[in-house]
Amino acid sequence: MSQPDHEAILDQISASKLEASPELRARVRAIATSTPPEAPRRAVSWRRIALVAAPACLAVAAAVTLAAGVLDSGKQRPTQAAGRERAATLSASADQAIPAPKATRTGSADLPSTSGRAQRYEAELRLKVGDLSSATKRALRLTRDFHGYVRSVEYGSGAERGSATMVVRVPVGSVQKAIVEYSAIGQILDQHVSIEDVQPQVDRRFRQMQAQRDAIAKLQAKLESPSLTPAERRVLENRLVAARRELVALQRAQAALKRETSYATVSLDLRSTEKAIVVPDDPGRIGRALHRSGEILADEAKVLIYVLIVGSPFFVLGALAFAGARLRRRQSEARLLSTS
Amino acid sequence: MRRRRISDVHVVAEVPSFESVAKRHLDDVHAYLVYMTRDREIAEDLTAETFERALRQWRRFDPRRGSARTWLCQLARTIALDHFRAEQRRRRREGAWAVHQPVEVEDGLFGGLSPELERALAGLSAGEREVIALRVLLDLDIETAARILGISPTACTTRLSRALKKLEERMNADVAA
Secondary structure (H helix, E strand, O other): OOOOOHHHHHHHHOOOOOOOOOHHHHHHHHHHHHHOOOOOOOOOOOHHHHHHHHHHHHHHHHHHHHHHHHHOOOOOOOHHHHHHHHHOOOOOOOOOOOOOOOOHHHOOOOOOOOOOOEEEEEEEEEEEEHHHHHHHHHHHHHEEEEEEEEEEEEEEEEOOOOEEEEEEEEHHHHHHHHHHHHHOOOOOEEEEEEEOOOOHHHHHHHHHHHHHHHHHHHHHHHOOOOOOOHHHHHHHHHHHHHHHHHHHHHHHHHHHHHHHHHHHEEEEEEEOOOOOOOOOOOOOHHHHHHHHHHHHHHHHOOOOHHHHHHHHHHHHHHHHHHHHHHHHHHHHHHHHHHHO | OOOOOOOOOEEEEEOOOHHHHHHHHHHHHHHHHHHHHHOOOHHHHHHHHHHEEEEEEHHHHHHOOOOOHHHHHHHHHHHHHHHHHHHHHHHHHHHHOOOOOOOOOOOOOOOOOOOOHHHHHOOHHHHHHHHHHHHHHHOHHHHHHHHHHHHHHHHHHHHHHHHHHHHHHHHHHHOOO
Protein backbone atom coordinates (compact mmCIF):
# COMPACT_ATOMS: atom_id res chain seq x y z
CA MET A 1 0.00 0.00 0.00
CA SER A 2 1.31 3.42 -0.91
CA GLN A 3 2.15 6.10 1.65
CA PRO A 4 -0.73 8.64 1.99
CA ASP A 5 0.30 12.20 1.20
CA HIS A 6 -0.82 15.38 2.82
CA GLU A 7 -3.17 16.54 0.08
CA ALA A 8 -4.84 13.15 -0.16
CA ILE A 9 -5.65 13.25 3.54
CA LEU A 10 -7.15 16.71 3.28
CA ASP A 11 -9.17 15.74 0.21
CA GLN A 12 -10.46 12.64 1.88
CA ILE A 13 -11.57 14.53 5.01
CA SER A 14 -13.20 17.38 3.13
CA ALA A 15 -15.00 14.94 0.82
CA SER A 16 -16.34 12.85 3.68
CA LYS A 17 -20.05 12.93 4.45
CA LEU A 18 -20.85 13.10 8.10
CA GLU A 19 -24.59 13.62 8.33
CA ALA A 20 -26.86 13.68 11.31
CA SER A 21 -29.12 10.68 11.80
CA PRO A 22 -32.86 11.03 11.05
CA GLU A 23 -33.53 10.74 14.81
CA LEU A 24 -31.24 13.66 15.60
CA ARG A 25 -32.74 15.62 12.74
CA ALA A 26 -36.23 15.07 14.18
CA ARG A 27 -35.01 15.94 17.66
CA VAL A 28 -33.46 19.22 16.53
CA ARG A 29 -36.50 20.04 14.40
CA ALA A 30 -38.70 19.61 17.46
CA ILE A 31 -36.41 21.92 19.44
CA ALA A 32 -36.33 24.51 16.65
CA THR A 33 -40.10 24.60 16.24
CA SER A 34 -40.78 24.82 19.97
CA THR A 35 -41.56 28.18 21.48
CA PRO A 36 -38.44 29.88 22.78
CA PRO A 37 -38.58 30.68 26.48
CA GLU A 38 -39.48 34.21 27.45
CA ALA A 39 -36.51 36.43 27.77
CA PRO A 40 -36.33 37.45 31.42
CA ARG A 41 -35.47 41.03 30.70
CA ARG A 42 -33.72 42.86 27.99
CA ALA A 43 -30.12 42.56 28.89
CA VAL A 44 -28.27 45.83 28.46
CA SER A 45 -24.66 45.32 27.54
CA TRP A 46 -21.85 47.06 29.35
CA ARG A 47 -20.80 48.62 26.08
CA ARG A 48 -24.19 50.23 25.71
CA ILE A 49 -24.22 51.40 29.33
CA ALA A 50 -20.78 52.95 28.86
CA LEU A 51 -21.90 54.52 25.61
CA VAL A 52 -24.74 56.29 27.41
CA ALA A 53 -23.09 56.89 30.77
CA ALA A 54 -19.92 58.56 29.49
CA PRO A 55 -21.66 61.35 27.52
CA ALA A 56 -24.21 61.72 30.33
CA CYS A 57 -21.43 62.28 32.88
CA LEU A 58 -19.77 64.79 30.58
CA ALA A 59 -23.08 66.59 30.02
CA VAL A 60 -23.78 66.73 33.77
CA ALA A 61 -20.26 68.02 34.46
CA ALA A 62 -20.63 70.68 31.77
CA ALA A 63 -24.09 71.69 33.05
CA VAL A 64 -22.86 71.95 36.64
CA THR A 65 -19.87 73.97 35.50
CA LEU A 66 -21.96 76.36 33.49
CA ALA A 67 -24.64 76.71 36.17
CA ALA A 68 -22.07 77.34 38.90
CA GLY A 69 -20.28 79.82 36.68
CA VAL A 70 -23.46 81.74 35.90
CA LEU A 71 -24.61 81.73 39.54
CA ASP A 72 -21.25 82.88 40.83
CA SER A 73 -20.96 85.54 38.20
CA GLY A 74 -23.94 87.33 39.78
CA LYS A 75 -21.95 88.02 42.91
CA GLN A 76 -20.65 91.46 42.13
CA ARG A 77 -17.69 92.76 44.00
CA PRO A 78 -18.77 95.45 46.43
CA THR A 79 -17.02 98.33 44.76
CA GLN A 80 -14.47 99.01 42.13
CA ALA A 81 -12.19 100.24 44.87
CA ALA A 82 -12.47 96.86 46.54
CA GLY A 83 -11.46 95.28 43.26
CA ARG A 84 -8.42 97.49 43.19
CA GLU A 85 -7.69 96.51 46.77
CA ARG A 86 -7.75 92.85 45.84
CA ALA A 87 -5.61 93.43 42.88
CA ALA A 88 -3.24 95.55 44.87
CA THR A 89 -2.67 92.79 47.42
CA LEU A 90 -1.47 90.50 44.66
CA SER A 91 2.20 90.53 43.93
CA ALA A 92 3.11 93.07 41.36
CA SER A 93 3.53 91.58 37.90
CA ALA A 94 1.79 94.05 35.73
CA ASP A 95 3.02 95.79 32.66
CA GLN A 96 1.90 99.34 33.17
CA ALA A 97 2.32 101.68 36.03
CA ILE A 98 -0.69 103.44 37.40
CA PRO A 99 -0.79 106.37 39.69
CA ALA A 100 -2.03 105.62 43.17
CA PRO A 101 -5.69 106.51 43.01
CA LYS A 102 -7.45 108.48 45.66
CA ALA A 103 -9.59 105.48 46.44
CA THR A 104 -6.51 103.48 47.31
CA ARG A 105 -5.38 106.09 49.75
CA THR A 106 -8.45 105.58 51.81
CA GLY A 107 -9.31 102.04 50.81
CA SER A 108 -6.74 99.34 50.39
CA ALA A 109 -4.95 99.49 53.67
CA ASP A 110 -7.86 100.94 55.55
CA LEU A 111 -8.35 98.01 57.85
CA PRO A 112 -9.07 99.54 61.23
CA SER A 113 -7.95 97.93 64.44
CA THR A 114 -10.72 97.38 66.93
CA SER A 115 -10.40 99.85 69.71
CA GLY A 116 -10.49 98.40 73.20
CA ARG A 117 -9.04 95.06 72.09
CA ALA A 118 -5.43 94.01 72.07
CA GLN A 119 -4.41 93.29 68.51
CA ARG A 120 -1.17 92.72 66.66
CA TYR A 121 -1.34 94.97 63.63
CA GLU A 122 1.16 94.43 60.84
CA ALA A 123 1.25 96.09 57.44
CA GLU A 124 3.56 95.72 54.48
CA LEU A 125 3.70 98.24 51.69
CA ARG A 126 5.73 98.09 48.52
CA LEU A 127 5.77 101.35 46.66
CA LYS A 128 7.22 102.66 43.48
CA VAL A 129 8.69 106.08 44.07
CA GLY A 130 10.25 108.65 41.82
CA ASP A 131 12.96 110.03 44.06
CA LEU A 132 14.04 107.36 46.49
CA SER A 133 15.96 109.63 48.78
CA SER A 134 13.20 112.17 49.33
CA ALA A 135 10.60 109.40 49.61
CA THR A 136 12.64 107.71 52.34
CA LYS A 137 13.05 110.99 54.18
CA ARG A 138 9.36 111.67 53.91
CA ALA A 139 8.51 108.20 55.29
CA LEU A 140 10.80 108.75 58.26
CA ARG A 141 9.31 112.19 58.86
CA LEU A 142 5.80 110.80 58.74
CA THR A 143 6.75 108.14 61.29
CA ARG A 144 7.99 110.83 63.67
CA ASP A 145 4.87 112.90 63.05
CA PHE A 146 2.72 109.99 64.10
CA HIS A 147 4.78 109.59 67.28
CA GLY A 148 6.19 106.33 66.03
CA TYR A 149 9.75 105.18 65.77
CA VAL A 150 11.95 103.48 63.24
CA ARG A 151 13.00 99.95 64.00
CA SER A 152 15.26 99.44 61.02
CA VAL A 153 16.19 101.16 57.75
CA GLU A 154 18.08 99.76 54.82
CA TYR A 155 18.80 102.14 51.99
CA GLY A 156 20.57 101.38 48.73
CA SER A 157 20.66 103.45 45.60
CA GLY A 158 22.40 102.71 42.29
CA ALA A 159 22.64 104.43 38.93
CA GLU A 160 19.40 103.06 37.57
CA ARG A 161 17.54 101.54 40.44
CA GLY A 162 17.42 101.77 44.18
CA SER A 163 15.43 100.51 47.10
CA ALA A 164 14.88 101.35 50.72
CA THR A 165 13.44 98.95 53.23
CA MET A 166 12.32 100.19 56.59
CA VAL A 167 10.37 98.79 59.45
CA VAL A 168 8.59 101.39 61.53
CA ARG A 169 6.40 101.22 64.61
CA VAL A 170 3.39 103.50 64.71
CA PRO A 171 0.81 103.84 67.51
CA VAL A 172 -2.16 101.66 66.71
CA GLY A 173 -4.52 104.60 67.06
CA SER A 174 -2.80 106.40 64.18
CA VAL A 175 -1.96 103.46 61.96
CA GLN A 176 -4.83 103.88 59.51
CA LYS A 177 -3.96 107.44 58.84
CA ALA A 178 -0.27 106.59 58.70
CA ILE A 179 -0.79 103.91 56.07
CA VAL A 180 -2.81 106.29 53.93
CA GLU A 181 0.00 108.82 54.19
CA TYR A 182 2.69 106.22 53.44
CA SER A 183 0.69 105.06 50.42
CA ALA A 184 0.72 108.59 49.09
CA ILE A 185 4.50 108.57 48.91
CA GLY A 186 4.42 106.58 45.66
CA GLN A 187 2.51 104.06 43.59
CA ILE A 188 1.38 100.91 45.31
CA LEU A 189 3.01 97.78 43.98
CA ASP A 190 1.91 95.43 46.69
CA GLN A 191 0.41 95.69 50.10
CA HIS A 192 -0.58 93.36 52.85
CA VAL A 193 -2.25 94.01 56.18
CA SER A 194 -2.69 91.44 58.91
CA ILE A 195 -4.47 91.86 62.21
CA GLU A 196 -4.21 89.23 64.91
CA ASP A 197 -6.49 89.50 67.87
CA VAL A 198 -4.61 88.66 71.08
CA GLN A 199 -7.30 89.81 73.48
CA PRO A 200 -8.12 86.21 74.56
CA GLN A 201 -4.47 85.83 75.55
CA VAL A 202 -4.61 89.08 77.55
CA ASP A 203 -7.83 87.98 79.26
CA ARG A 204 -6.45 84.55 80.10
CA ARG A 205 -3.33 86.04 81.58
CA PHE A 206 -5.44 88.51 83.56
CA ARG A 207 -7.39 85.61 85.04
CA GLN A 208 -4.14 83.83 85.90
CA MET A 209 -2.94 86.98 87.65
CA GLN A 210 -6.16 87.19 89.63
CA ALA A 211 -5.82 83.55 90.63
CA GLN A 212 -2.25 84.18 91.74
CA ARG A 213 -3.35 87.19 93.81
CA ASP A 214 -6.02 85.06 95.48
CA ALA A 215 -3.52 82.33 96.18
CA ILE A 216 -1.10 84.87 97.70
CA ALA A 217 -3.85 86.29 99.92
CA LYS A 218 -4.74 82.82 101.16
CA LEU A 219 -1.11 81.97 101.88
CA GLN A 220 -0.70 85.25 103.78
CA ALA A 221 -3.81 84.45 105.84
CA LYS A 222 -2.50 81.02 106.67
CA LEU A 223 0.86 82.44 107.72
CA GLU A 224 -0.86 84.71 110.24
CA SER A 225 -2.14 81.66 112.11
CA PRO A 226 -0.23 81.21 115.43
CA SER A 227 -0.71 77.42 115.47
CA LEU A 228 1.72 76.78 112.59
CA THR A 229 4.78 74.68 113.32
CA PRO A 230 8.09 76.10 112.09
CA ALA A 231 8.25 73.51 109.32
CA GLU A 232 4.76 74.30 108.08
CA ARG A 233 5.53 78.01 108.19
CA ARG A 234 8.65 77.47 106.13
CA VAL A 235 6.72 75.51 103.50
CA LEU A 236 4.04 78.20 103.30
CA GLU A 237 6.63 80.97 103.04
CA ASN A 238 8.34 79.17 100.19
CA ARG A 239 5.04 78.77 98.36
CA LEU A 240 4.29 82.45 98.96
CA VAL A 241 7.62 83.47 97.45
CA ALA A 242 7.01 81.24 94.43
CA ALA A 243 3.49 82.61 93.94
CA ARG A 244 4.74 86.23 94.11
CA ARG A 245 7.45 85.42 91.62
CA GLU A 246 4.87 83.86 89.28
CA LEU A 247 2.64 86.93 89.64
CA VAL A 248 5.48 89.26 88.76
CA ALA A 249 6.29 87.17 85.66
CA LEU A 250 2.69 87.29 84.55
CA GLN A 251 2.52 91.06 85.09
CA ARG A 252 5.67 91.57 83.04
CA ALA A 253 4.41 89.39 80.18
CA GLN A 254 1.09 91.24 80.25
CA ALA A 255 2.80 94.60 80.16
CA ALA A 256 5.04 93.46 77.28
CA LEU A 257 2.06 92.26 75.28
CA LYS A 258 0.23 95.53 75.87
CA ARG A 259 3.26 97.49 74.77
CA GLU A 260 3.56 95.34 71.68
CA THR A 261 -0.08 95.76 70.72
CA SER A 262 -0.08 99.49 71.34
CA TYR A 263 2.13 99.92 68.28
CA ALA A 264 1.57 98.63 64.76
CA THR A 265 4.50 97.33 62.70
CA VAL A 266 4.66 98.79 59.21
CA SER A 267 7.19 97.47 56.70
CA LEU A 268 7.88 99.86 53.87
CA ASP A 269 9.65 98.76 50.74
CA LEU A 270 10.35 101.71 48.47
CA ARG A 271 11.61 101.03 44.95
CA SER A 272 12.58 103.56 42.40
CA THR A 273 12.15 101.53 39.16
CA GLU A 274 9.69 98.66 39.53
CA LYS A 275 6.50 98.71 37.54
CA ALA A 276 3.18 99.13 39.24
CA ILE A 277 0.30 96.79 38.85
CA VAL A 278 -2.63 97.21 36.56
CA VAL A 279 -6.03 96.83 38.07
CA PRO A 280 -8.08 94.80 35.62
CA ASP A 281 -11.35 96.20 34.46
CA ASP A 282 -14.56 94.54 35.56
CA PRO A 283 -15.05 91.83 32.94
CA GLY A 284 -18.83 91.81 33.13
CA ARG A 285 -21.21 89.01 33.96
CA ILE A 286 -20.56 86.86 30.90
CA GLY A 287 -16.83 87.20 31.35
CA ARG A 288 -17.09 86.27 35.01
CA ALA A 289 -19.33 83.30 34.17
CA LEU A 290 -16.84 82.04 31.61
CA HIS A 291 -13.95 82.61 33.98
CA ARG A 292 -15.72 80.78 36.80
CA SER A 293 -16.72 77.93 34.47
CA GLY A 294 -13.12 77.61 33.43
CA GLU A 295 -12.04 77.41 37.05
CA ILE A 296 -14.62 74.71 37.80
CA LEU A 297 -13.58 72.77 34.70
CA ALA A 298 -9.99 72.95 35.86
CA ASP A 299 -11.06 71.64 39.29
CA GLU A 300 -12.97 68.81 37.65
CA ALA A 301 -9.95 67.95 35.54
CA LYS A 302 -7.83 67.90 38.70
CA VAL A 303 -10.28 65.49 40.35
CA LEU A 304 -10.28 63.31 37.23
CA ILE A 305 -6.50 63.22 37.10
CA TYR A 306 -6.40 62.45 40.81
CA VAL A 307 -8.86 59.56 40.35
CA LEU A 308 -6.83 58.27 37.42
CA ILE A 309 -3.58 58.46 39.36
CA VAL A 310 -5.02 56.85 42.47
CA GLY A 311 -7.07 54.30 40.56
CA SER A 312 -4.52 53.33 37.91
CA PRO A 313 -2.76 50.68 40.06
CA PHE A 314 -6.15 49.12 40.75
CA PHE A 315 -7.07 49.24 37.06
CA VAL A 316 -3.75 47.59 36.20
CA LEU A 317 -4.24 44.94 38.88
CA GLY A 318 -7.77 44.29 37.62
CA ALA A 319 -6.54 43.96 34.05
CA LEU A 320 -3.76 41.61 35.15
CA ALA A 321 -6.20 39.50 37.15
CA PHE A 322 -8.54 39.35 34.17
CA ALA A 323 -5.73 38.39 31.80
CA GLY A 324 -4.43 35.80 34.28
CA ALA A 325 -7.85 34.21 34.70
CA ARG A 326 -8.28 34.07 30.93
CA LEU A 327 -4.87 32.50 30.43
CA ARG A 328 -5.56 29.96 33.15
CA ARG A 329 -8.90 29.05 31.58
CA ARG A 330 -7.29 28.59 28.17
CA GLN A 331 -4.51 26.45 29.59
CA SER A 332 -7.06 24.31 31.40
CA GLU A 333 -9.06 23.94 28.17
CA ALA A 334 -5.94 22.99 26.25
CA ARG A 335 -5.05 20.36 28.85
CA LEU A 336 -8.58 19.03 28.76
CA LEU A 337 -8.62 18.78 24.97
CA SER A 338 -5.19 17.17 24.81
CA THR A 339 -6.24 14.38 27.17
CA SER A 340 -9.71 13.75 25.70
CA MET B 1 -37.34 36.13 8.25
CA ARG B 2 -37.73 38.69 10.92
CA ARG B 3 -36.30 42.15 11.08
CA ARG B 4 -34.39 43.39 14.04
CA ARG B 5 -33.18 46.86 14.76
CA ILE B 6 -29.60 46.34 15.73
CA SER B 7 -28.32 49.80 16.29
CA ASP B 8 -29.41 53.27 17.09
CA VAL B 9 -28.48 54.55 13.65
CA HIS B 10 -31.37 52.70 12.03
CA VAL B 11 -29.23 50.06 10.39
CA VAL B 12 -31.49 47.07 9.87
CA ALA B 13 -29.97 43.61 9.48
CA GLU B 14 -31.65 40.50 8.26
CA VAL B 15 -31.71 37.85 10.94
CA PRO B 16 -32.77 34.41 9.71
CA SER B 17 -35.28 32.35 11.65
CA PHE B 18 -33.88 29.92 14.16
CA GLU B 19 -35.60 27.03 12.43
CA SER B 20 -33.87 27.69 9.12
CA VAL B 21 -30.52 28.13 10.84
CA ALA B 22 -30.95 24.85 12.71
CA LYS B 23 -31.87 23.05 9.51
CA ARG B 24 -28.97 24.52 7.55
CA HIS B 25 -26.20 23.98 10.11
CA LEU B 26 -27.27 20.81 11.89
CA ASP B 27 -24.86 18.60 9.94
CA ASP B 28 -21.95 20.98 10.52
CA VAL B 29 -22.49 21.16 14.26
CA HIS B 30 -22.98 17.42 14.47
CA ALA B 31 -19.82 16.69 12.44
CA TYR B 32 -17.79 19.09 14.56
CA LEU B 33 -18.97 17.36 17.74
CA VAL B 34 -18.34 13.89 16.31
CA TYR B 35 -14.76 14.94 15.62
CA MET B 36 -14.40 16.34 19.09
CA THR B 37 -15.94 13.45 21.03
CA ARG B 38 -15.16 10.43 18.80
CA ASP B 39 -18.56 9.09 19.85
CA ARG B 40 -21.66 9.35 17.70
CA GLU B 41 -24.18 8.98 20.54
CA ILE B 42 -22.51 11.56 22.73
CA ALA B 43 -22.17 13.86 19.73
CA GLU B 44 -25.91 13.56 19.02
CA ASP B 45 -26.76 14.39 22.64
CA LEU B 46 -24.42 17.34 22.62
CA THR B 47 -25.79 18.53 19.27
CA ALA B 48 -29.32 18.50 20.66
CA GLU B 49 -28.10 20.33 23.76
CA THR B 50 -26.34 22.87 21.55
CA PHE B 51 -29.53 23.68 19.67
CA GLU B 52 -31.53 23.87 22.90
CA ARG B 53 -29.12 26.39 24.28
CA ALA B 54 -29.01 28.23 20.97
CA LEU B 55 -32.79 28.57 21.03
CA ARG B 56 -32.64 30.02 24.55
CA GLN B 57 -29.92 32.47 23.56
CA TRP B 58 -31.16 33.25 20.07
CA ARG B 59 -32.00 36.84 21.06
CA ARG B 60 -28.35 37.45 21.82
CA PHE B 61 -27.20 36.38 18.36
CA ASP B 62 -25.82 39.36 16.50
CA PRO B 63 -25.14 38.73 12.78
CA ARG B 64 -22.69 41.66 12.73
CA ARG B 65 -20.34 39.76 15.02
CA GLY B 66 -20.21 36.57 12.97
CA SER B 67 -22.24 34.04 11.04
CA ALA B 68 -24.81 31.76 12.63
CA ARG B 69 -22.55 28.76 11.91
CA THR B 70 -19.68 30.36 13.85
CA TRP B 71 -22.00 31.19 16.73
CA LEU B 72 -23.35 27.62 16.81
CA CYS B 73 -19.85 26.17 16.71
CA GLN B 74 -18.85 28.38 19.65
CA LEU B 75 -21.83 27.14 21.62
CA ALA B 76 -21.09 23.52 20.63
CA ARG B 77 -17.50 23.93 21.78
CA THR B 78 -18.57 25.27 25.18
CA ILE B 79 -20.96 22.37 25.62
CA ALA B 80 -18.32 19.85 24.52
CA LEU B 81 -15.83 21.33 27.01
CA ASP B 82 -18.44 21.06 29.77
CA HIS B 83 -18.92 17.44 28.77
CA PHE B 84 -15.18 16.74 28.87
CA ARG B 85 -14.91 18.35 32.29
CA ALA B 86 -17.78 16.24 33.61
CA GLU B 87 -16.16 13.14 32.12
CA GLN B 88 -12.84 14.03 33.66
CA ARG B 89 -14.47 14.43 37.07
CA ARG B 90 -16.30 11.15 36.66
CA ARG B 91 -13.14 9.35 35.66
CA ARG B 92 -11.33 10.82 38.63
CA ARG B 93 -14.13 9.69 40.95
CA GLU B 94 -14.25 6.18 39.53
CA GLY B 95 -10.51 5.93 38.91
CA ALA B 96 -9.88 3.89 42.04
CA TRP B 97 -12.27 1.13 40.96
CA ALA B 98 -12.58 1.32 37.20
CA VAL B 99 -10.17 -0.40 34.87
CA HIS B 100 -9.10 1.91 32.07
CA GLN B 101 -10.62 0.71 28.83
CA PRO B 102 -9.23 1.85 25.49
CA VAL B 103 -11.79 3.84 23.56
CA GLU B 104 -13.56 1.75 20.97
CA VAL B 105 -14.15 3.67 17.79
CA GLU B 106 -16.98 2.46 15.63
CA ASP B 107 -16.38 1.92 11.93
CA GLY B 108 -17.32 4.77 9.66
CA LEU B 109 -17.56 7.20 12.57
CA PHE B 110 -15.96 10.03 10.63
CA GLY B 111 -18.15 9.54 7.56
CA GLY B 112 -16.60 7.09 5.14
CA LEU B 113 -12.89 7.74 5.48
CA SER B 114 -10.34 5.04 4.88
CA PRO B 115 -9.84 2.74 7.88
CA GLU B 116 -6.24 3.99 8.35
CA LEU B 117 -7.36 7.58 8.37
CA GLU B 118 -10.23 6.79 10.74
CA ARG B 119 -7.82 5.09 13.14
CA ALA B 120 -5.29 7.87 12.85
CA LEU B 121 -7.93 10.52 13.48
CA ALA B 122 -9.26 8.64 16.48
CA GLY B 123 -5.73 8.54 17.87
CA LEU B 124 -5.39 12.32 17.86
CA SER B 125 -6.37 14.45 20.84
CA ALA B 126 -9.70 16.30 20.90
CA GLY B 127 -7.88 19.57 20.37
CA GLU B 128 -6.17 18.28 17.25
CA ARG B 129 -9.32 16.73 15.80
CA GLU B 130 -11.16 19.96 16.56
CA VAL B 131 -8.88 22.14 14.48
CA ILE B 132 -9.02 19.64 11.59
CA ALA B 133 -12.81 19.63 11.76
CA LEU B 134 -13.05 23.41 11.70
CA ARG B 135 -10.46 24.10 9.02
CA VAL B 136 -10.76 21.05 6.76
CA LEU B 137 -14.16 19.51 7.29
CA LEU B 138 -16.21 22.70 7.80
CA ASP B 139 -13.82 24.71 5.64
CA LEU B 140 -13.84 27.75 7.93
CA ASP B 141 -11.37 30.50 7.23
CA ILE B 142 -8.41 30.91 9.55
CA GLU B 143 -9.80 33.94 11.43
CA THR B 144 -13.15 32.32 12.12
CA ALA B 145 -11.58 29.05 13.25
CA ALA B 146 -9.17 30.94 15.52
CA ARG B 147 -12.06 32.90 16.98
CA ILE B 148 -13.97 29.73 17.80
CA LEU B 149 -10.89 28.20 19.39
CA GLY B 150 -10.10 31.39 21.30
CA ILE B 151 -6.54 31.59 19.97
CA SER B 152 -4.65 33.75 17.49
CA PRO B 153 -4.73 32.91 13.75
CA THR B 154 -1.02 32.09 13.90
CA ALA B 155 -1.55 29.65 16.76
CA CYS B 156 -4.45 28.14 14.84
CA THR B 157 -2.27 27.59 11.76
CA THR B 158 0.46 26.03 13.89
CA ARG B 159 -2.01 23.76 15.63
CA LEU B 160 -3.47 22.59 12.31
CA SER B 161 -0.05 21.98 10.83
CA ARG B 162 1.03 19.89 13.82
CA ALA B 163 -2.22 17.94 13.81
CA LEU B 164 -1.93 17.10 10.11
CA LYS B 165 1.69 16.11 10.51
CA LYS B 166 0.80 13.85 13.39
CA LEU B 167 -2.07 12.42 11.40
CA GLU B 168 0.21 11.69 8.46
CA GLU B 169 2.81 10.08 10.72
CA ARG B 170 0.22 7.85 12.32
CA MET B 171 -1.17 6.82 8.96
CA ASN B 172 2.29 6.07 7.61
CA ALA B 173 3.06 4.01 10.68
CA ASP B 174 -0.23 2.19 10.27
CA VAL B 175 0.44 1.47 6.58
CA ALA B 176 3.98 0.37 7.34
CA ALA B 177 2.71 -2.01 10.02
